[in-house]
Amino acid sequence: MAIETISNTQVLFNSVPVGEPTETDFKVVTVAINPQSHLQENFLLIKNLWISLDPYMRGRMRNPEKGSYSSAFELGKPLTAGAVGEVIQSNSKLYNVGDVVLGHFDWANYTVAHEKAIQQKIDQSKYKFPLEAWLGLLGMPSLTAYYGLVHIGKPKAGETLYVSAAAGAVGQVVGQIGKKLGLRVVGSAGTDEKVKYLTETLKFDAAFNYKNGDFKENLKKFTPSGIDIYFENVGGEQLEAVLDLMNENGRIPVCGMISQYNGAAYGVKNLFNVIGKRLLLQGFIVGDHYNIFPEFLNWMMENTSDGSFFYETTISEGIENAPKAFIGLLKGENTGKQLIKNI
């Protein structure tokens, strides 16, 4: 073991954003870790390799008294994220030095973590995926897509699926699972480049730029038989337009409402459609559904091994660039899963 002090760059939660977060809501600091200091029992020192950034984290950047499904980040402490890391030191009976693990670690080079922060050891001999796949293709967003579409959407071949934020981490998987299941898949995104990606690379049946022209007219044009499943990532005005175009007995897995996280919420005025069309809206948090992880893993093995399943990530290098990457994520500047590579 080297004697030198380990230099650990961390991103701290500096202030609760007013509206969209800015860089001043974060604080990048470098602290020293003494590699000879004793780890408490059941604790480990993890070196992060990959860190996942996700829109839900905006909801955690709040004052602690506001209730939500995930606890608030602590002001002055590092933000946390799903991550893949390597065990550098271990005072745990469950994990050894050199293990590569999936868990919930700091936005930092290193995390001193309780063993409970680790979700699982990654068996690289059994699952031959690149490590970042565990945060992406096999990660929380894909499990989210699978659970929402399959278990709530209950798709039947021939039905029409509309997915908003379709080029996002969840959306692109939703659409591709939909195609595998025989659905007509329509998606929207915020740039023409993403739209092209959806139709040309992901083979969606149709896609359009929600910023161009009349959203509802465009959606209607691309869903001539109406919408049976709306995989909801956006909320607000999009939800309102979709409600008018849903078919009877339609299902809406409510995964996210990214348009509603920053600033003023939009009032949805046509919820009466829920009655007349017998619609189901079911909110869900993927964290409740890790019991289906084996089923999901099997499905992914069967359906992605032939190379027909496309997964794109936006990789930013260096912990110190995480705030900028996260701000960009909330503005839709990424394509697909946003990762930080610890260099």
Added chain:
Amino acid sequence: MAIETISNTQVLFNSVPVGEPTETDFKVVTVAINPQSHLQENFLLIKNLWISLDPYMRGRMRNPEKGSYSSAFELGKPLTAGAVGEVIQSNSKLYNVGDVVLGHFDWANYTVAHEKAIQQKIDQSKYKFPLEAWLGLLGMPSLTAYYGLVHIGKPKAGETLYVSAAAGAVGQVVGQIGKKLGLRVVGSAGTDEKVKYLTETLKFDAAFNYKNGDFKENLKKFTPSGIDIYFENVGGEQLEAVLDLMNENGRIPVCGMISQYNGAAYGVKNLFNVIGKRLLLQGFIVGDHYNIFPEFLNWMMENTSDGSFFYETTISEGIENAPKAFIGLLKGENTGKQLIKNI
């Protein structure tokens, strides 16, 4: 058979209301039926005994091009309603003169109806209920209450149920079924008299007047453990307040949104609760669920025969008073089921 002409007072759909319906949107006419004119095959002449008025009918008073779950009433023709009537003449193999039947007939003294307009013959020897019970206690609103609460709400003893429009035709049954199933039942209504009725007569655990004071504060006060099931009859601002008070994994059977039927719809701004709290919203139309009628009938027999189940109706006499009664119904002037007695 008498030779005299039968005088038939009918209420016609005269004009599409702008906002709340007024009496000029209806037209009361008296036409003659020649009792000797030949009935077409499978048709019957029905004398109405009881007619049910329901808020959903407002939605049918529209121009025919607007989609909804029930077809538009036809301008210049009688409005129609669930009704109990007696067969006066029959050219049907299924029903005989003298049969008392439940069906969908005109707002009128008499209807010439196809046998398909009849839902069932009422066996008065087997089911010893007063005839109007088939439109009330055993009628569509109670089946609505039962289906929504039991099949969508999936109540567990000890949970908290909130029901809006609780003194209405559906609401009063929802609350009482809830009490039988061991729920804490909280309701709201629009007058202090109705509130008293809910707590004193129907034995709700709590009730309040939604027009007095801060709605959300009142509701919060009466639901100290939060809300597990919201039986939604009102929509709009009430739904918005309730969403903030729902417990995790809460269920919202969406039965009606009476606040949204007339004029400007309210925009619900906090649907993000659906995600964080993993809420279910499920719209339903009772007409889809008549397959559970036997189950429902058995439950009602078991639970209402001891007299502990209270059912109230507002009875208006005379077909010609139906428009006024219907307008009053939409304004909440009735208590419980609104019926017209044909005299």
